Amino acid sequence: MNSLAKKLSVFFVGILLIFSTILAVTFYKTYEKNYYERYITSLETQAKSISNTLANSELFRGQGKNMQGGRGQGRMPGQSMHPMSGFNSIIKIVDETFLGDVLLVGRDDFANSNNVFDVEKLDVQSRALVEKSFDGKTSSDIFYNTFLEKNTVTVSSPVVEDGNIEYVILLNTNVDTVEMELSSIRNTFIFALIFALVLGMLLMYLLSRRIVAPIKQIEDVTNKIADGKFGELTKIKTKDEIGHLAQNIDYMSRKLEANKLEQDEIEQNKRDFTADVAHELKTPVAVMKASIESIKDGMTNAATKGEIIDQMYDEINLLERLVNDLLSLSKLENLGFKINKEEVFVNQVINDAIRSQRMIAKKNDVDIVFNDIENPMIQADYSLMKQLLSILINNSIKYTLDKKVLIETQIDRIIVENKGVKISEDSLKNIFNRFYKEGPEGNGLGLAIAKEIANRHGFRIEAISDVETTKFIVYFD
Template identity: 35%
Template sequence: MLGINKSIFRRLVISYMLTVLLGLCVVGLVISFLTKIYIMDSKQKELLREAKRVNLAIQNATVVDDRFKELLVFFDQSYDTRIWIFDLQGKIAATSAKDEVYVGKSVDASIVDKVKKGENIISNMQFAGLKESMLSVVIPWGKDNQVYGGIVLHAPVTGMNETITNLRETILWGTLFGLLLSAIIASYLSRSISQPLQQIERVAATIGMGDYRKRIRIRSKDEIGDLAATINQMVAKLEQIDGEKKKLEQIRHDFLANVSHELRTPLTAMQGFLEALQDGLIDETAKPRYYDIIYNEIMLMNRLVDDMMDLIKLENNDISLSRAPVDVEKVLQQVVFKFESEASEKNTGIELHISDNLPKIYADLSRFEQILNNLIKNAVKFTENGLISIQADEDEQYIHIRIADSGIGISSDDQEMIWERFFKADRGRSRKSMGTGLGLAIVRELVSLHHGKIEVQSELEKGTTFDLWLPSVEMAKKNNY
């Protein structure tokens, strides 16, 4: 972990220092460049304004005399700029400073040509007799459309270069300070990252050994804190899954024992009856009854196997539905008729209430019957001397079917597990009421396959209510089911 910490520290320090260095260098270059442009532009505009004022003062003077020269010296001292006046032949006629350029020297012919056309000129010029480059402006000297020559105002660029140099030195010192500050911040961040990572590593090692009781104690509100909270949630989920796994293992164990019992009972009965038939111990008049019993036991085993195969296919998405509009009222009447005799044997009544003009559902007819068979069969199985109420009505774009019984009910703990395969909520009841624990698991898968939903409400010794919603034909078309 120390190697990791050092690596993180090194990478953070280098990345912060490089980021600060590159950022400040780029910013410094941009600032110095823009500052230079701004200073040059401002100075040029200022020189142009000053040159125009000089022209206003001397535009009526056509002869270079002492008063003319005094005006040039006055403006030189006022503006702190050098002023030259040249005629239309390009020869310098007067200057504000005698030591810079001799009178009679010539300026560049291209400048003279532009002045004759009335154009202003802004450039860095190098004149004979001057030792340094100057920022210069040239404007026509004259009045109205009459041009006598040109006026040159110039200032050395030395001061501007010094300003840019000072600015760059300031940026350099700021860069060095930024590098030092980034190293301090990187060191702090490295510790704030590596220490929580050490704790996460220790807890993860403990979890890897199967101990789910450990939790990461990090209070920070950043990404590492979020990571720690996520890991804690994962550990809690693993602990829950481990507990559920043990519970499911017990359910599977119970299921295997139950299936073995369910298969052994009909097999034992059939074996006894067949042996009696083979040995001729059964009277001819009683044989049909024995054949019926054997047949019923075979059908019981077939149903058990069919339920198991259906569930496996549903969970593996191996079943495809053949959907079509289905009349809910007609199917409910058929299913109720099927279970009426069995319910009456237990002194239980079945009531059917269906809303008028109930829309059709979009479902697989045989699978819809299978759903109803399982739900109503359970209601009949666990209700004696009671009532089973079946209602069907429209609920928005769904058809809502409610199957309520007044039977023995389901405990609140078992209600969470009744949809799991192999689970049986009727432990401790008579063998006559025992099942395989697959019916409701099949119902849930079939309802989901139809894009419906199902809920249960129950209370011990007061009864159970199943609420089933299946999409109507209109909804199925709208959602392309």
């Protein structure tokens, strides 16, 4: 039992470790994602602020106009070759106060001055961000910056002057800087995880010992029950799963004696079954023996011999039917027998069953009326369902008094009805038992086979009888 306690402890700690790790990693990754999102949002705000500061700067506005003139109209008198030098100090101040790299990016003749970089000289990812900003968008990304030779969080923002965009601000921060800020949070998660595991190991060990103690008690009781000492109780009254197990064992102990009596009854039923089979076989065998002896002793003439042969033929048919019914019942009661379920329309099966009983009905001058109100589709073994319905129809043909059998389909049931003598309550209780017969006809196995077929399909069958009618109903529920 100590081994079981250790196994339970290891199992519970393993589960705790897995779920704690998953929870910690998930929470940390979510926090990391949100942190980066907030960080990037902050950078975008700073980039926009710097862009607006540059755009609204008198130095920039003046230089921007000169630059526009320099692009298409030549330089104004007294201009220098690098008109951007007037606000280089602004970029320098921003670069020194910002924890990262600040780049002012232009293109063509707007670039290559002090602190102004040509967009074509940037790496591919930075150039993609800058191109979006030249279209008026503030954008961001995290990547390895080959221009700065490090992993960066990069944000680009357009510098808009009088509706024109000739420059873009690029803010680049080292990812390592962000990771350093996240490392303290990560360390906190790791410490909390280790603490939870240590505490969990202690609690799980104590819990395992508490679980094992009643199991040991249950083991002692089950050993006594195995030795035939019925009535031994665990006396465990807890409300948890082990308590329920103990209660079940106590219940089992009390029920074993009753089960023994039930087993004795089953054995008696087997003996009765054997006796019933022997009884059913005795009459036709005796008749055939007497008939054969008559022929053998030469006590019959030609006409009588023909009658005897016909009688023997009928008795052989009865024996064949009895054997076939016994085989069918035995096969259905075998849990290893697999039925072949498929989607079938109920009315099609009923029509086939009616056709199989048409000759018997005609011989008895009985009309079969089929009222196909519904035509439900069910999952069933076609041949077995046909056999079930044939049994019910055949039974109704035998006992109908008004020479009519009514069959009706509803969405959830089949009803086979005939007008006849009321079946008593005691007979209704036993009507589906093997070898139970109301009259001299048959062998008492047909309805037992029908019930077993219904059971194997998960259907329900019942017999209802009143003063005027008897109904056999098969429910599909």
